[in-house]
Structure formats: structure tokens, C-alpha cells
Amino acid sequence: MSSHVWCHGTNCHKSHTTDRVRGSKGSKVLRTRKVKQTEWNTGDRRNMFSYFCSNGCYNDFANANIERIVAIAPRTEPLETPIEVVKETATDWHNQPYVRTKIVAVDNNGE
Numbered sequence: 236m237s238s239h240v241w242c243h244g245t246n247c248h249k250s251h252t253t254d255r256v257r258g259s260k261g262s263k264v265l266r267t268r269k270v271k272q273t274e275w276n277t278g279d280r281r282n283m284f285s286y287f288c289s290n291g292c293y294n295d296f297a298n299a300n301i302e303r304i305v306a307i308a309p310r311t312e313p314l315e316t317p318i319e320v321v322k323e324t325a326t327d328w329h330n331q332p333y334v335r336t337k338i339v340a341v342d343n344n345g346e
């Protein structure tokens with residue numbers, strides 16, 4: 236496996252940071268950053284930082300390709316999580332009772 240990949244950010248090579256400057260005087264460029272592949276972003280730990288140098292580059296890529304990204308797993312219906320709404324009496328810092336509402340996820344997998 237290669238020790239790095241090039242950042243997939245669509246504008247990575249346009250950010251004015253000194254670490255992106257390459258070339259000699261008179262022919263300098265801003266170059267896309269390398270994304271180092273480490274134990275923290277490879278294998279089972281593969282994540283956005285396996286391919287992008289920053290959240291900004293990830294957002295640039297996502298915004299430029301948003302229609303294709305959502306087409307991977309279209310959401311045509313809402314998802315739902317079974318819950319119970321529980322009202323319980325508690326006391327505040329002044330030891331006064333009040334009713335608080337808790338939302339508790341219901342695990343239906345065990346049924």
C-alpha cells in the first residue's frame with residue numbers, strides 16, 4: 236500500500252498555505268496536500284481523513300459531488316427509532332420538585 240494518497244479536496248491546491256508551495260523561483264505552484272496513511276486511517280479505521288487533509292476539503296468534495304453521493308443510498312422515506320417518553324419527578328438545585336421528560340430508546344431486537 237502506498238504511504239500516502241493525494242487529498243481529494245476540489246480546492247486543496249488553491250489554499251494559500253506555505254506547506255502547499257512547491258517549485259523553484261519563477262515557477263512556483265500550490266500543490267494538493269498528501270494525506271499520510273497511518274494505522275489511524277487505514278484498514279478498519281478508514282475514514283474521511285484517509286482521503287482528505289481537512290474538514291474543509293471534505294466539505295468541498297461533498298458539495299461538488301452531492302447529487303452522486305446521495306444517489307449511493309437514496310432516502311425516500313424517513314427512518315424511525317422506537318422510543319418511550321417517560322415523565323419523572325426530579326428536584327432542582329433549590330430542592331424544588333419538577334417534572335422532566337426523558338426519551339428512552341426501546342430495543343425491539345430482543346423480542
Ligand SMILES: [Zn+2]
Nearest residue numbers: 242247288292
Ligand atoms: Zn486538502
